[in-house]
Amino acid sequence: MSLPLPGSIDPILVPRAKLAGESRLDILGLSRAELKTALIEAGVSAPQASMRMRQIWHWVYHRGVTSFAVMDNITKDLRGDLEKVFYISRPEIVTAQYSEDGTRKYLLKFRDGSEAETVYIPDEDEKKHRGTLCISAQVGCTLNCRFCYTGTQRLVRNLEPGEIVAQMMIARDDLEEWPISTEGRRVTNIVMMGMGEPLYNFENVKKALKIIMDKEGIQLSRRRITLSTAGVVPMMERAGKEIGVNLAVSLHATNNEVRSEIVPLNKKYPLEELMAACQKYPGAHNSRRITFEYVMLKGINDSDKDAKQLIALIHRYKLPAKVNLIPFNPWPGSPYECSDWDQVKRFSGLIFKSGISAPIRMPRGRDIMAACGQLKSESVKERASARSKG
């Protein structure tokens, strides 16, 4: 094998590593077709490329390896050659925090120094052996939802497909979940609900989720993946058609006046348009309901009248829906307080009574979490303070 061959057979544009100091190509985040093309470009013969691609795919996404040296069904010479052209990345774990309740929170640093958070939340009932990984789509966010700590940080950039997949890989590394098994998994579900708006990074999120769903790799079913949007109406139908995962919508209010205050994106895509887009979401039906996230803010959106309006809104649009009630988790300087506990329970009861499921999502990992986005902010502050001391 000669390295590297000129890319004369290039039907697919393989994304190149753009990072300083690394001329090799990161395998993480390449589609199967891109990996095959890159192997041919690197000198693997065309008839062998499909087989090699499948072998490497299996090692990377089924076994979780990060080195070619262990790929013992590939000849030693070829492994050495591959190592010169490719690498299998993992972001640096800046901090990993472990809560008493099993929640794990990671602050990850990517190769350009950008940081994002990933959180693993095990099911409260240990016997169920379930756990949800909350994945970030962007570094920072542009949307400035007023209850959200990440919204106070400016957008730095979209995460690349490999960086989105890497959040899954890091969690599985840490939970020792390699090789992939369909039995006894700990990361059983994903929510795209971390930092950033996934529908503002649509192509990268789509590519990453397709890799995570791939049947010969991590094999997570689309039914176990939920994409959460603040309401980017024009992209919702495409998300349903092209990715086909479950949809969650950050609703948080039942009229435009309050919602525009809490979720400023509502000024662009008001409730009527948002609910109509939910109605059209492909694949939504009673066994795959749309989730409305509703953060409980004292005196803002938590009255009995709000609960009744929420029920009326869901009924008016005849949506197969459930509501997740989230007690607000205040952060220093946050403009809101959490609703009183009795009112959260009452609100939930009113919605349940109407036939719509409305569980209260108890905050997990309180001892480590604080609000989403806070780890990153703390890390930025620490660096700023170190610089000013230096």
Ligand code: SF4
């Ligand atoms: S809730 Fe989501 S969309 Fe809104 S500011 Fe926070 S990260 Fe961005």
